[in-house]
Amino acid sequence: MFPFLISRGSTIAFLFVTGTFPLFAQSAAPVQAKPADSLVEMMGVNLHLTIAGSPYFYAFDSIVKPRLKELGVRHVRDYLRNVDPLETVRGVSMLDRVKQLHAQGVDFVFLDTQTENMGKLVGYATAALPYVRIIEGPNERDMEKTSIYKGELFPKGAVDFERATYKALKGDPRTARIPYATESFAHTEHVQAFCDAANCPADFGDLGTMHSYAGGRPPSADLERTMRDIRLITGDRPLVTTETGYHTDKILSSFAGVSELAAGKYMARLPFEYLNRHIELCMLYELIDEPNHGEPDHIEPDNKEKHFGLLHSNGSEKPSFIVLKRLLALFNDPGPAFTPRTVAFTSDAPADVHQSVLAKRDGRIYIALWHDTTTYDVKTNIDMPSPPVRVTLTLTDKFSGARVYLPLDGGEPGPIVKMTGRLKVDVPDSVVIVELIP
Structure with a gap:
């Protein structure tokens, strides 16, 4: 021995x-x-390029771009409106920043702009063609209490909007080949109401979308249940996760956070749990912590939305960034398809x-x-x-x-x-x- x-x-x-x-x-x-590179191809991360008071904006060149390249992900998620040449923040073109990230090897999951003007939506999608991986339906509208589409509330307004969006995108030969992922849910107990309105399985969507947060528990927690719930909408179509991850605000009790060490341990397991379940895309939330009011060193306590980053707001690494970077480097094996x-x-x-x-x-x-x-x-x-x-x-x-x-x-x-x-x-x-x- x-x-x-x-x-x-x-x-x-x-x-x-x-x-x-x-x-x-x-x-x-x-x-x-499974092909080793399939794990790399599955993983991505969320950005918020348009938030002026966040490192995504004021540290784009010094932190976001170099750290994304170092991390090794091939996909990022942000809003579709960023491809509009007129979309600027404090005079900075968001399209230019999309192009810069694309030039260093990432494509985009673009989140729907939620416009009722389908011609405008198709125009955005056409402008996104050089950079797009997926267009995703609107974000967590099951929590909205106001009109969603043509005066209709959730669930009917959400269903009508998705059906109109899918018809518009697939009806234009320029955008017909872009995969469309159905909208996400904050709480999957609302899926049944959506399905009652849509007569599921829905006649729209190429992919089903999950937001599969484990709430401070291991990444396998409730994952199978969430998959079953979303498959009520999409049947046997592939699934993507466009938000999952862990926040490190341990003060908050309503949505449990974890220590940075625990987040790193869970992050080490997470890609494999999703790969084993044949999830097509897994987008982590998010790249970097977001300080308040543009103050680089001030993070608000008891606010989970400020603590989901793989990086601290100053760009320093959390264990979850380190472990993901190492996994992606280890399994990186690009090339033609093989058995x-x-x-x-x-x-x-x-x-x-x-x-x-x-x-x-x-x-x-x-x-x-x-x-x-x-x-x-x-x-x-x-x-x-x-x-x-x-x-x-x-x-x-x-x-x-x-x-x-x-x-x-x-x-x-x-x-x-x-x-x-x-x-x-x-x-x-x-x-x-x-x-x-x-």
């Missing part, structure tokens, strides 16, 4: 490679790996240890493992570190070597050890990634 130890600050992960052994009687079922290999292995992991299997074009396999447990007590505002769970992986397929990554703790891979049999891995409450080398 050859012990392999990685120490990253307070976290220690062990990988033991056991020598020659007889394969156990039952056959290891082959697992179809990943399968890998045959068994695991003695308990039910609360989750896994995701990914593959790169060069044949390397990555098994991500995480303990799906609560890591923060939202009632007492105390971190709840969980001891690692020892898991044994037994592989039928042959690999020459293995090493592990701990994205939250140091990030650098451990040394490559020769593969001769079983792997014993200590699985943390963030994520550990085992790389198998052909």
Whole structure:
């Protein structure tokens, strides 16, 4: 037995490679790996370019642009009106900023302008063509109490607007190929009323939209229920999440926040939970904390909307930014479509240890493992570190070597050890990634 130890600050992960052994009687079922790059292609982040009193505006060049590039996401979300050449904030063109971000490799999920003028909407969509990934319906109108469309309230006004929008976009050959995602809900208990008005599954929308906040709990919390609720609208059409994440205001009680460490641990798991459920796009909320009144060092307490950032308002990193950056760098593997290999292995992991299997074009396999447990007590505002769970992986397929990554703790891979049999891995409450080398 050859012990392999990685120490990253307070976290220690062990990988033991056991020598020659007889394969156990039952056959290891082959697992179809997902393309490693599909995780990178799935992830994105929300921006608010037009808020003049936020770093998105006053620190666009010094923080937002360079940090976005460093993070490595390929998609961002903001308002469709930003493509209007006349849309300016304090004399600064928002279209110019859209172009600058697009030039460094990101495309946009554009949030609908909610105009009743469908000709104007199609004009915006046409102007967005060079930059657009998806056009998304309006944001969380299930909370509105006023007229939504032609004097109608929610739900009928929302349904009528979506139907008119979808017809207008698909009826114009310039915009017909842009995927349209249905509008989001603040509370999915309002989906049934929407469906009653729309006679679901709806006759509009190419994608269903979730806002799947876990409310200070693990990222898997309520995710399946939210998916079921939105599929009442869209049937078997693909799903996207255009808002999810964690805020770090621990004062607020009505929408639980977590510590920065806990947010980092949950962020380490979140992409894999969404990838395993075949979510097409997962947009984190949001890139940077938003101070009040343009004051860079003043963050309002008891206001969750100011604390969702992966970055502090001065541009410094929270653990969630660090872990996401490392995951995206590790799995970055662009190129033409390919069919990943399968890998045959068994695991003695308990039910609360989750896994995701990914593959790169060069044949390397990555098994991500995480303990799906609560890591923060939202009632007492105390971190709840969980001891690692020892898991044994037994592989039928042959690999020459293995090493592990701990994205939250140091990030650098451990040394490559020769593969001769079983792997014993200590699985943390963030994520550990085992790389198998052909």
